[in-house]
Amino acid sequence: MARIVYLNGRFVNKKDAKISVFDHGLLYGDGVFEGIRSYGRLTFRLKEHINRLYRSASEIGLKVSLSKNRMIQAVLATLKKNKLDDAYIRLVITRGPGDLGLDPRKCIAGGSVFIIVDKVELYPDKYYSKGLHIVTAKTRKNFIGAIDPRIKSLNYLNNILAKIDGIKKGAPEAIMVTHEGYVSECTGDNIFIMHKRCLYTPPRHMALEGITRDIVIAIARKKKIAFREKKIIIKDIYRADECFLTGTAAEIVPVNRVDRRKIGNGKPGRMTKLFLEEFRKLTKIGGIKY
Numbered sequence: 001m002a003r004i005v006y007l008n009g010r011f012v013n014k015k016d017a018k019i020s021v022f023d024h025g026l027l028y029g030d031g032v033f034e035g036i037r038s039y040g041r042l043t044f045r046l047k048e049h050i051n052r053l054y055r056s057a058s059e060i061g062l063k064v065s066l067s068k069n070r071m072i073q074a075v076l077a078t079l080k081k082n083k084l085d086d087a088y089i090r091l092v093i094t095r096g097p098g099d100l101g102l103d104p105r106k107c108i109a110g111g112s113v114f115i116i117v118d119k120v121e122l123y124p125d126k127y128y129s130k131g132l133h134i135v136t137a138k139t140r141k142n143f144i145g146a147i148d149p150r151i152k153s154l155n156y157l158n159n160i161l162a163k164i165d166g167i168k169k170g171a172p173e174a175i176m177v178t179h180e181g182y183v184s185e186c187t188g189d190n191i192f193i194m195h196k197r198c199l200y201t202p203p204r205h206m207a208l209e210g211i212t213r214d215i216v217i218a219i220a221r222k223k224k225i226a227f228r229e230k231k232i233i234i235k236d237i238y239r240a241d242e243c244f245l246t247g248t249a250a251e252i253v254p255v256n257r258v259d260r261r262k263i264g265n266g267k268p269g270r271m272t273k274l275f276l277e278e279f280r281k282l283t284k285i286g287g288i289k290y
């Protein structure tokens with residue numbers, strides 16, 4: 001079925017969903033986005049994603065032309081029109097068309113807003129049954145004082161370069177390390193380890209504040225699993241009993257090897273499986289119906 005795209009307040013066919021080559025989202029990666037999912041006609045944590053989107057926009061000084069409520073209605077309407085039970089939703093706000101200079105004041109206020117929905121590209125089953133081999137990227141994570149990792153901006157070149165590092169080594173994901181040598185996150189996922197019955201992840205300011213990350217932390221609380229946000233180094237991951245990644249697309253995916261070193265017994269860990277099980281229960285409840 002031909003997809004219908006929301007574009008600046010209108011619904012258009014995929015082939016007509018076009019924006020200007022003068023849009024600063026394209027010219028400079030000047031904009032913000034969200035990746036959201038729905039399960040069985042229920043959106044998943046939509047409000048949290050919208051809140052993060054507006055936080056990101058505010059951080060780059062981009063005033064959104066729609067209220068949060070109108071934005072939620074636009075997402076729901078786009079989902080309805082595309083008749084998908086399980087969908088991946090890409091919500092993008094760019095600075096809008098301007099001139100060839102960097103100055104964002106030359107761009108149309110509120111920028112371009114578009115919403116694409118499509119089938120979810122599920123990860124292969126073997127990632128979940130056997131675990132993922134990931135590597136440390138050669139490319140360092142952007143310095144926080146340059147680009148704050150909490151901003152989900154259209155400027156993903158840092159992550160793309162790290163992803164290429166991973167691809168060269170045959171790994172589907174790569175760990176990004178700060179210039180100080182601390183683990184930040186992967187190119188499109190947050191990272192967790194289990195060590196001596198305690199769950200660890202890098203501190204909030206060092207990575208994207210993942211919606212799935214927050215859910216894992218909430219599950220740990222509910223299940224009374226010890227949890228700490230802590231600066232970790234790659235060697236801490238090598239020594240961990242379990243390691244897993246979290247993200248909207250990946251959900252919770254076990255890691256079996258890092259830089260070819262076996263993590264734990266090299267199989268998906270017991271706690272990792274528990275987190276995934278609990279996570280999947282949550283996808284079935286509480287979302288907004290469309």
Ligand code: PXG
Nearest residue numbers: 035187188189190208210211212247248249
């Ligand atoms: N870190 C980064 C850099 C991300 O881009 C996450 C962590 C996980 O956050 P959430 O909120 O999703 O738990 C992300 C999100 C894709 C894709 O197509 C990537 C993300 C989300 C959806 C799809 O690769 N990354």
